[in-house]
Amino acid sequence: MEIDGGTGLLYLLCRHIRRTPSKVQVQKWGNSLALRIPKPFAQDAAVKEGTVVEVSVSKGKLVVAPIRKKKMTLKQLLTKVHRGNLHGEIDSGLTVGREVW
Numbered sequence: 001m002e003i004d005g006g007t008g009l010l011y012l013l014c015r016h017i018r019r020t021p022s023k024v025q026v027q028k029w030g031n032s033l034a035l036r037i038p039k040p041f042a043q044d045a046a047v048k049e050g051t052v053v054e055v056s057v058s059k060g061k062l063v064v065a066p067i068r069k070k071k072m073t074l075k076q077l078l079t080k081v082h083r084g085n086l087h088g089e090i091d092s093g094l095t096v097g098r099e100v101w
Helices: 037-044 074-078
Strands: 010-012 021-025 028-029 031-034 053-058 062-068
Touching: none
Parallel strands: none
Antiparallel strands: 010 021, 028 031, 053 062
């Protein structure tokens, strides 16, 4: 997304070739400003309600990018396990069916 410094209009830009820039109006929301992201742009950017985005300014342009959660590998997750947080076996009770253990 970028904001045109001369007119104050917000242009939503998408990297997808079939999308053309779209104009939306910035609106007041409490003491802040807000804008609505058209559905096709939200879909292309994989943004939905509740998505956390990073807002910054680059060369006078407003830039909004979704923050993607980094997927961790099993090895990375296991580095957090140590003697202090490792628990013992847990008894789940008597057998109910044909369990064998």
